[in-house]
Amino acid sequence: ERGAEIVLVTGRRFTFARPIAAQFSLPLTVIASNGALVKSEDGRTLWRQLLPREQARAVLAAAGPFRERALLLFDREAAGQIVVENLDPRHAPVDGYFERNRAYLLQVERLEDALTEDPIQVLFAGPVAPLRELDELLRRAPCAGAISVTRTEYPQRDFTLLDVLDRGCNKGRALARYAAARGFAREETLAIGDNWNDREMLEFAGLAVVMGNSDAELRQAGWALTASNDEDGVALALEKFLLSA
The missing domain is CATH 3.30.1240.10 (Hypothetical Protein, Haloacid Dehalogenase-like Hydrolase; Chain: A; domain 2)
Structure with missing residues (x-):
């Protein structure tokens, strides 16, 4: 209803992420393998950046x-x-x-x-x-x-x-390319992460949110903070920054 799109961005293989994406009741794009693969939920490859x-x-x-x-x-x-x-x-x-x-x-x-x-x-x-x-x-x-x-x-x-x-392959670069292709400005992008492989994605996002279970250095980087994985941190962040905005 708000025109938002959800993208599952993960360091895991697409095969691992696909069953998780299937649990959502809406079309979903998966950025897998830390930005190397971008696929639709049904497995169609949108683009990829392989290692020579x-x-x-x-x-x-x-x-x-x-x-x-x-x-x-x-x-x-x-x-x-x-x-x-x-x-x-x-x-x-x-x-x-x-x-x-x-x-x-x-x-x-x-x-x-x-x-x-x-x-x-x-x-x-x-x-x-x-x-x-x-x-x-x-x-x-x-x-x-x-x-x-x-x-x-x-x-x-x-x-x-x-x-x-x-070279240059990371979650942030892949998310930036996807956002541009879909017509979303950087300022309209919210990213939630909890580890060092999320850093470039958090740096790209207009609003970056760090999970409460993240490394202390990430939590102190000046980004917004939500609860941990075990405390529904993602849901709380979406409620606060998207649904209640």
Whole structure:
């Protein structure tokens, strides 16, 4: 009734986000994989920004001792979405990840051999401290100017996801492109986030709202603050800044 559109912007794969989008009783666009894929709820690709395969190879070469934690993600329908060398659960992005995603997994001897097409990204997962070290390593690597590195941290779980994407690829850039295509000004955009991979999106939005469970540094960045995930923070933010406006 107010002419607003809802866009689900996530670092997760589209396959993971799609069932969540389907729970809404209105058409929904999904910006997945930290801005690399933009799809309609029914799976139609609006646009995508893939990581050139030569840069993916360069990232794997630059990762050094952290390479064993790498996965490749592809824009595919089923098997081969997630390509791994090592199925050791300790190298999975989250507990039970390999088991839950068995239908999408492809195991290979060398990730480089799977790069017959451009992937969405190279993904690394592991404890916070070593993944911060890898973050710094990749930002100094010879390929640094051709990639984007996005970090999602969960300190309370000592767990980090490090997404390596094409240069300039992030949630903020994808949301800006979508808003422009739909005729919305930046000032008409509200974004809600809770982690470091949301930073560019929050910086773009005319009104940025940070969840109460976010990292303390994000909560102190001067953006509006709402309650935590467990306290219906998103619903409260929409009620305050959209429905009651």
